[in-house]
Amino acid sequence: MKQFVILSFLFFSLTAFTQELSLQECVDLALQNNIALKRSELQKHTAEINLKSTRSGILPQLNASYNLGINNGRSIDPYTNDYIDQQLKFSSAGLSLYNQLFKGFELRNSIQRDRFNLQASEAETEQAQQQLILDVTLAYFQILNNRDLLQLARLRLEATKKQTDRLKSLYDQGEGNPADFTDILGQISNDEASVVDAETQLERSVLELANLLNLDTLPKVQEIAFLAELEKYKLSATEVYEDALNNLATIEAKRLRIEASKEDVQVSRSFYSPEISLFAQLHTNYSSVARTFNETGTRLVETGNFITLDEVNYPVKTNQTLFTDEKIGYLDQLNNNLNSVVGVAVDIPIFNGLRAKRTVKLKKIELEDSKLELEDTKNDLQQEIRMAWNQMQASYRNYHLLQEQVEAYEKSYQVNEVRFTNGVSNFVEYIFSKNNLDRARINMANARYEYMIRVKILEYYRGA
Known part of the structure; x- marks a missing residue:
């Protein structure tokens, strides 16, 4: 029974990715397995621990100490404080408490800083998830595009082979132009090379998706039922950019980093402030000569x-x-020698080598740098959105132009195919018409997927 369970598990493990995966299944696998996303989540957990560590500063520090030893030669009896010259076994125990009461609101500002850093890390993790979903979607669409291109290449090769059979029959009978047969043999080699190239591109896109999913096996993807006609994108580049500023996680993360830097400046200013703390101690000791x-x-x-x-x-x-x-017994000595201290300490900074001043300046520079980083991110984002929007518009127009081109070349190819089959036209006219149609179909397929990819990118920028 146990062997059957193991074999069943291995079977399902081996066949888990032989079935075709939907886009959502690919996204789910990526969110579960992607290494870059896992590293981003680890950074978020680090920020959580840092915040908890800073918050713990509110609590007092309580430490216990204990030691036991043997002393030979001249020493001081810890019980009587007399000088002795003999072997002495000694022991002491203590309990100390320290609690910072005030230091220029350092603790409060540190907690607020780490809270902003945690929120920024959460936003960055969300951004990593959004980017991963986009990358998986684009890789998925690229596979579908390359799959269509491979199908077109195979159909092109199949059509050429059909003409080859007819020309070979004429060539064997000594009819027609012998060069037509040798030319079409060269065209077959060219079409076969196109198939190999299309297969390579498809395999490369599948490997890219497998890398995003962190899989050892190559995934198979399902077809997506697209609309017969492409719907025109309704938003302008400016509208997409405004949505991105309000919704994109990377912008929110940069803003939170600025707030954290502001709090860090306030933390550094606490070096100018006196520190007021509460301390308490409890101590006792033991001597073997008592x-x-x-x-x-x-x-x-x-x-x-x-x-x-x-x-x-x-x-x-x-x-x-x-x-x-x-x-005197061990416990009796510990009890008899017990003493305690309670007090308040004030540490006033007078001169620390200008360390506080330098620290504040450095934190202000970091604050300005974080502001510039946000502005730089906004500028890059605006440029990327404009480029994606322009490419989307161009691919939309090209797709419809190529539709008309394909329709025209289909009619031309049908005429030339009939003429070539009936021996009215030569091979050059036929292959020229065929190549025009094939290129138009490939370009139209590329334009269709290019448009859909750019739309996905724009929706990603909008935070949709």
Whole structure:
């Protein structure tokens, strides 16, 4: 059973892309697999983490410390602060708290800056998605265009081969002009080369789509039912540009980067401001030589002094308290030596090597650069929209002109084909008419797809 499941999985994996994919399925695969889009999403996640990290600055910093060691030789007993000359085992523990209360609104401005950066990263990810959808759509249309061109090349070759069979029969019978047969053999080679070239172009466009989808196998795409007549695009280049300024994610991303740069300038100005912070500490220690002394009783001992009575010396005695030493326990020492500190610190910048001034200037330059980048993006966008719009208009006009040309060449070719078949005209007139018709059909197919591609590009700029 397990082997059957594995074989079934492998079968479906191998046949997953043997079926034809629709445009929407290609877009979905690209959004799921494309490496450039994944990298853009990673940059967005990085911006999210940066914002969370900055927000955490609101919280106080709480740190604990602990150490344990052995000291040999002369040292200070941490319990009694006396000098000792013996082996000492020591330990200490501490807890410290720090919280910035004010520094020229640095924290607030940093949070706002990183929030704008996150929003800009989200807009850039959206822009990457929009660009990927456009690239997949254009690659998809290019495959359809190349597929049509390949079909035209094959039909052209097939029509030439039909005439070859007739001319070969005449050539074998010694009738007609022998040069016509050799000429059409050369035309067959030319048509076959056109088929090979069309196949190469089709394979190249399929590889481009596979790269966008990040697939190891070559995808097959479905045909799209286009309208018989092309609908004229109704919007002007100016209208498309105005929509792009309001809807295109890349413009919004540039604007948000400007807002982030403004906040970054305010952050850099906090270097001029005093810093007010709250601090607190809790500390204790342990010493292996620490002892406690307990009273066990008293005894009489001579003091070394004497009292003379009647010329007799009597020694002076006194009561001496007796003690026994006892090692103080580890936890008892930590508890007995506990001390705490609480306070407020003010750090006033007086001179820092002009670092604050230089930092503010650099941030202002970055702000101006981000503004110029937005203007540059707008200028490039306007130029690209105008070029795409002009190409769209030209391809629309060319398509209708080529329709008329194809109709005229079809009639001319039909007449010349009949004349050539009946031996009234020569091969030169026939092949000239045939080539004119073939070129017109190819040009009309290219114009049709060129128009649809330019319309897609304009709709992409509009954010549609």
